[in-house]
Amino acid sequence: MNVPVWRIVAEREITTRIRQKSFLIGVAAMVVGVIAVIVLTSMFGDKPSHYKVATTTQEAQAVVEQASDVVGSTDEDSDVTARRADSESSAEQMVTDGKADVALLPTDDGYRIVGDREVDGDLAAALTTAVQASALQANAEEQQVDLAALHSGSEVRTDLLDPNADNAGARKALAFVMVLLFYMTAIIFGMTIAQSVVQEKESRIVEILAAAVPIRALLWGKVVGNSILAFGQIALVVLTGLVALKITDVGGLGAVAASSLAWFVLFFVLGFVAMAGVWAIAGSLASRQEDLQSTTMPGNLLLLAPYMIAITAGEGVKTVVSMLPITSAMVMPARLAEGDVPWWQLGVAVGSNVLAIIVTVWIGARVYERTLMRTERRLKLTEALRGPADRAVA
Amino acid sequence: MLQTRNLTRAFGGRTVVDSVDIDVRPGRVTGFVGANGAGKTTTMRMILGVLSPTSGEVLWDGEPMTSAVRRRIGYMPEERGLYPRMPVIDQLVFLARLYGASAQQGRERAEELLGHFDLADRQSDLLDSLSLGNQQRLQIAAALIHRPDALVLDEPFSGLDPVAVDQMTDLLRREAGDKPLLFSSHQLDLVERLCDDLVILSAGRVVAAGTVEALRSRGPERFRVVLDEPDAAWLRDVRGIDVLDVDGSTALLDLDGAIASDLLATITARSKVTEFARVQQPLSDIYREVAA
Numbered sequence: 001m002n003v004p005v006w007r008i009v010a011e012r013e014i015t016t017r018i019r020q021k022s023f024l025i026g027v028a029a030m031v032v033g034v035i036a037v038i039v040l041t042s043m044f045g046d047k048p049s050h051y052k053v054a055t056t057t058q059e060a061q062a063v064v065e066q067a068s069d070v071v072g073s074t075d076e077d078s079d080v081t082a083r084r085a086d087s088e089s090s091a092e093q094m095v096t097d098g099k100a101d102v103a104l105l106p107t108d109d110g111y112r113i114v115g116d117r118e119v120d121g122d123l124a125a126a127l128t129t130a131v132q133a134s135a136l137q138a139n140a141e142e143q144q145v146d147l148a149a150l151h152s153g154s155e156v157r158t159d160l161l162d163p164n165a166d167n168a169g170a171r172k173a174l175a176f177v178m179v180l181l182f183y184m185t186a187i188i189f190g191m192t193i194a195q196s197v198v199q200e201k202e203s204r205i206v207e208i209l210a211a212a213v214p215i216r217a218l219l220w221g222k223v224v225g226n227s228i229l230a231f232g233q234i235a236l237v238v239l240t241g242l243v244a245l246k247i248t249d250v251g252g253l254g255a256v257a258a259s260s261l262a263w264f265v266l267f268f269v270l271g272f273v274a275m276a277g278v279w280a281i282a283g284s285l286a287s288r289q290e291d292l293q294s295t296t297m298p299g300n301l302l303l304l305a306p307y308m309i310a311i312t313a314g315e316g317v318k319t320v321v322s323m324l325p326i327t328s329a330m331v332m333p334a335r336l337a338e339g340d341v342p343w344w345q346l347g348v349a350v351g352s353n354v355l356a357i358i359v360t361v362w363i364g365a366r367v368y369e370r371t372l373m374r375t376e377r378r379l380k381l382t383e384a385l386r387g388p389a390d391r392a393v394a
Numbered sequence: 395m396l397q398t399r400n401l402t403r404a405f406g407g408r409t410v411v412d413s414v415d416i417d418v419r420p421g422r423v424t425g426f427v428g429a430n431g432a433g434k435t436t437t438m439r440m441i442l443g444v445l446s447p448t449s450g451e452v453l454w455d456g457e458p459m460t461s462a463v464r465r466r467i468g469y470m471p472e473e474r475g476l477y478p479r480m481p482v483i484d485q486l487v488f489l490a491r492l493y494g495a496s497a498q499q500g501r502e503r504a505e506e507l508l509g510h511f512d513l514a515d516r517q518s519d520l521l522d523s524l525s526l527g528n529q530q531r532l533q534i535a536a537a538l539i540h541r542p543d544a545l546v547l548d549e550p551f552s553g554l555d556p557v558a559v560d561q562m563t564d565l566l567r568r569e570a571g572d573k574p575l576l577f578s579s580h581q582l583d584l585v586e587r588l589c590d591d592l593v594i595l596s597a598g599r600v601v602a603a604g605t606v607e608a609l610r611s612r613g614p615e616r617f618r619v620v621l622d623e624p625d626a627a628w629l630r631d632v633r634g635i636d637v638l639d640v641d642g643s644t645a646l647l648d649l650d651g652a653i654a655s656d657l658l659a660t661i662t663a664r665s666k667v668t669e670f671a672r673v674q675q676p677l678s679d680i681y682r683e684v685a686a
Contacts, residue, residue: 016479016480
């Protein structure tokens with residue numbers, strides 16, 4: 001009952017990593033970061049507003065009550081209350097002292113709204129609507145006009161065809177956070193694979209390992225070990241995010257998030273494993289840690305490009321790249337968070353990633369086997385692919 | 395028995411190891427000697443399958459070496475390597491598991507080996523906190539961790555102090571037991587002390603191989619004669635021998651085909667002999683002769 005070599009290697013990758021303080025601090029920082037973003041959004045986001053308006057007359061007070069209904073019609077938790085002042089100057093003093101947001105003062109032909117430095121747009125609109133409505137009401141009565149008859153046929157209702165439109169802003173933010181999470185996690189654990197490979201070359205333990213076990217098993221162990229770590233970290237961050245969203249319910253995202261985050265995790269695994277071969281190649285082309293900067297460049301670009309696309313590109317470009325391998329890992333979950341995606345496009349994206357995994361891991365293993373024993377200098381990719389296999393294929 | 399047959403390796407047209415035949419017999423310590431760049435390390439790497447031969451083969455008990463058998467070889471590479479930032483015991487257990495042992499077996503064996511090298515109290519330390527000598531001991535422990543069926547050690551004694559060398563030779567003698575053991579070294583005095591068999595490599599070719607005694611007696615038969623009289627110069631006149639040197643009552647003779655007992659009879663007929671002994675040629679002389 002021997003444990004397969006790749007599992008022993010994967011175990012070593014995991015245990016060495018989780019014993020590192022820097023790793024634990026990094027994970028903790030990510031979790032805290034996600035919680036902080038969500039909590040801050042809920043604090044500064046669409047909080048109910050409670051406006052206070054200083055008034056000097058009975059009429060103004062009635063207008064404020066109407067304005068409260070207007071404000072309450074868009075956000076039921078918000079309201080406007082009137083504060084009675086003795087005179088215009090004391091009303092203005094209340095505004096200056098911050099005891100009222102604005103003062104609503106009568107003029108010859110209506111009212112003026114007095115603010116300290118600025119006037120809140122929503123409050124001003126609500127007050128204006130209320131003033132106009134009450135003036136209209138008063139005028140109509142004076143002229144003996146049936147106001148209801150006058151208003152008939154003027155009702156305008158707005159309906160939105162996009163069912164997700166209600167929290168579009170929050171969905172965009174969620175998409176952005178997912179792209180950023182994938183980018184950061186893929187880079188961190190990708191570099192770990194590359195470093196782990198080059199460390200074995202640099203410390204020359206690779207010669208003992210190569211004599212003891214099939215070299216491919218080493219590669220598999222590293223890919224599996226680091227994928228589990230990356231997956232674990234992502235799952236932890238996503239769960240934390242979900243719980244925080246449930247509690248704060250930022251922009252009503254709770255339900256939206258669960259399904260798109262599930263897709264995110266699936267695409268994360270596919271995209272990460274498809275990249276693993278690229279990282280292994282980067283590691284095996286290097287002979288020292290310093291070489292990694294140049295050998296990991298293609299991997300970094302491969303991640304940076306979709307990252308930029310996911311953030312900036314237009315619909316058409318996004319639709320195409322969301323079906324390509326690796327790039328789809330970032331772009332597709334972002335699209336899913338922002339709205340619905342046809343099923344066939346999801347299928348193409350998953351399929352192309354699986355294909356990419358097969359190809360990159362195959363090339364990765366080939367390069368890895370051919371370069372692992374060449375510890376003297378940095379190698380070129382063409383050299384590694386063309387050269388004869390150094391190692392006896394056992 | 396571990397053998398190589400016509401083992402050859404070329405790097406870009408330059409032949410580094412050229413038709414090398416080596417026999418490493420069970421229960422015999424075989425020394426592998428040669429100048430820097432003679433091809434020792436390349437040969438050992440090919441035996442371990444870390445490097446593939448250009449031509450030729452490696453045999454185990456007369457059959458071509460399989461990867462299953464290769465895993466049963468304990469290997470200490472010339473370029474030492476273990477994980478610098480990993481605790482000592484964990485490295486050994488990790489290697490033991492790669493060789494197919496359970497974690498428990500690996501730990502027991504690792505503790506046994508660390509005990510032998512007086513490293514038992516350092517088992518939780520990171521490798522790079524150990525002295526170079528201790529890292530070297532750990533490297534040997536890594537080669538022995540899976541109770542190998544054969545040992546191939548590249549320069550196992552380099553960098554060790556004399557006490558550590560003694561410790562190591564004790565351990566190797568005990569661990570090797572009836573298994574084949576091949577080790578390379580520059581320290582000819584050590585090789586002389588430790589080896590039963592010897593292979594001398596020069597510029598990729600085997601220039602001498604055999605038991606140490608056989609190699610030593612390969613040269614002309616030399617005898618040292620000490621007479622019970624002040625001057626041995628008259629020996630120069632004895633026919634059939636070549637007197638190399640005379641110093642007072644002592645002379646160094648080359649038998650030149652003569653038979654030792656006949657010569658002794660001739661000398662005792664004229665003088666009392668206090669000493670008549672075969673001179674063993676030191677290994678360093680043999681090495682210089684064949685490797686030159």
